Amino acid sequence: MKDLFPKIMLTHTDGVIDLAWGHPSENLHPLSALQPAIDSIFANDDVAALQYSGYQGYGPLIESLSQYLSDEPSYTNKIEGRELYLGYGASHGLDLACTLFTKTGDTVLVEEPSYYLVRQILIDHGLTIVGVPTDNEGMVTEDLEQIIQSHKNSVKLLYLIPSYHNPMGSVMSHARREKIIELADKYNFLIAADEAYHLLYYYDPPPPTMASLANSDQGSVVSLGSFSKILAPGIKLGWVQSKPSLVDKFTNSGANFSGGNNNFAAAIVDIAIRKGILSKHINLLRRTYRSRMEVMATALETHIPDAKFCKPHGGYYFWITFPEQIDALVLEKYALEEGVTLRPGVAFSGENLFSNCIRLCFALSDIEQIPEGIYRLSKAYSRHVLG
Numbered sequence: 001m002k003d004l005f006p007k008i009m010l011t012h013t014d015g016v017i018d019l020a021w022g023h024p025s026e027n028l029h030p031l032s033a034l035q036p037a038i039d040s041i042f043a044n045d046d047v048a049a050l051q052y053s054g055y056q057g058y059g060p061l062i063e064s065l066s067q068y069l070s071d072e073p074s075y076t077n078k079i080e081g082r083e084l085y086l087g088y089g090a091s092h093g094l095d096l097a098c099t100l101f102t103k104t105g106d107t108v109l110v111e112e113p114s115y116y117l118v119r120q121i122l123i124d125h126g127l128t129i130v131g132v133p134t135d136n137e138g139m140v141t142e143d144l145e146q147i148i149q150s151h152k153n154s155v156k157l158l159y160l161i162p163s164y165h166n167p168m169g170s171v172m173s174h175a176r177r178e179k180i181i182e183l184a185d186k187y188n189f190l191i192a193a194d195e196a197y198h199l200l201y202y203y204d205p206p207p208p209t210m211a212s213l214a215n216s217d218q219g220s221v222v223s224l225g226s227f228s229k230i231l232a233p234g235i236k237l238g239w240v241q242s243k244p245s246l247v248d249k250f251t252n253s254g255a256n257f258s259g260g261n262n263n264f265a266a267a268i269v270d271i272a273i274r275k276g277i278l279s280k281h282i283n284l285l286r287r288t289y290r291s292r293m294e295v296m297a298t299a300l301e302t303h304i305p306d307a308k309f310c311k312p313h314g315g316y317y318f319w320i321t322f323p324e325q326i327d328a329l330v331l332e333k334y335a336l337e338e339g340v341t342l343r344p345g346v347a348f349s350g351e352n353l354f355s356n357c358i359r360l361c362f363a364l365s366d367i368e369q370i371p372e373g374i375y376r377l378s379k380a381y382s383r384h385v386l387g
């Protein structure tokens, strides 16, 4: 029986291998690793953890996080505390950016394809969503400039996922990042860079975050970081990285006047950073996901030679393109009958594109399940091809 008020978002069907949901597997939740951090709040009678936080967020975490990011190879420059605002996740950061920097009727540009679950945030704010063609290096900047020009002065926001894209798994090149910042300056719009996967790299670090690349005079860039993918989604805590004048706008937003966000979780994460729990957990995730990703790539090559993909170097996802005649919605139906789930590509498009593409996630299912999941998918694929 379905729970009327479910504890968690994803639903699981016995016997089905889940390659659809972008959630971590149960055995990767750091329950025991976080225990010392939680215990220390009680052991030290840290009542501040239960009080309203400062407007910018829980001060000790702003300090420990700025130090953590400054030491991180994928950040390249020192991050000051005044460049960070603590919110409850990347989605919240985007929602606040829309509140603060857009009004109903403005145009927001998004990658085509893009993360489907943020679309509703943009719709909630009455924004007109326009897709920009995207290749393996990110948004195609020539197309981007043309689209900006054709929408005259209405473009106020650009939402993109530069590192380990959802759904494409790709990384935007350094050159494209700089070019897009240049365009934001020239045409006067805000870039909201969703960097939820930025720290989840499996080989070399990605280029610096968009906010790190924008120098202090330059524009309007906010990088949205999150603990959801590097610690646990249930923590629901994240940060906005930007220049101090923009961080102040987030800090001074009305919803903060009754106190900053999620102080208790912030106190736990602060201790997790100071005790080295976070960096140990990120290393575990990097090793685990990298192995799963390699196994999935090999299984795809072995069982479905028609599947075209680039191996993701971080994040959670494979983006797979099949021959034109394949309809991913039909494949999804056959796949479920064979006992495996996937996300059809069309879900990530505002323009009904990518009907022959699918997204596969290697975060939720364990390594032993992945080859079997791909084998089942190959059976579904053969059924579809034989029609």
Ligand SMILES: Cc1ncc(COP(=O)(O)O)c(C=O)c1O
Binding pocket: 022, 088, 089, 090, 091, 092, 115, 161, 166, 194, 196, 225, 226, 227, 228, 233, 236, 237, 238
């Ligand atoms: C690109 C992207 N952004 C944001 C999120 C959600 O992040 P948060 O939990 O920090 O709101 C996800 C989760 O799947 C995601 O894939």
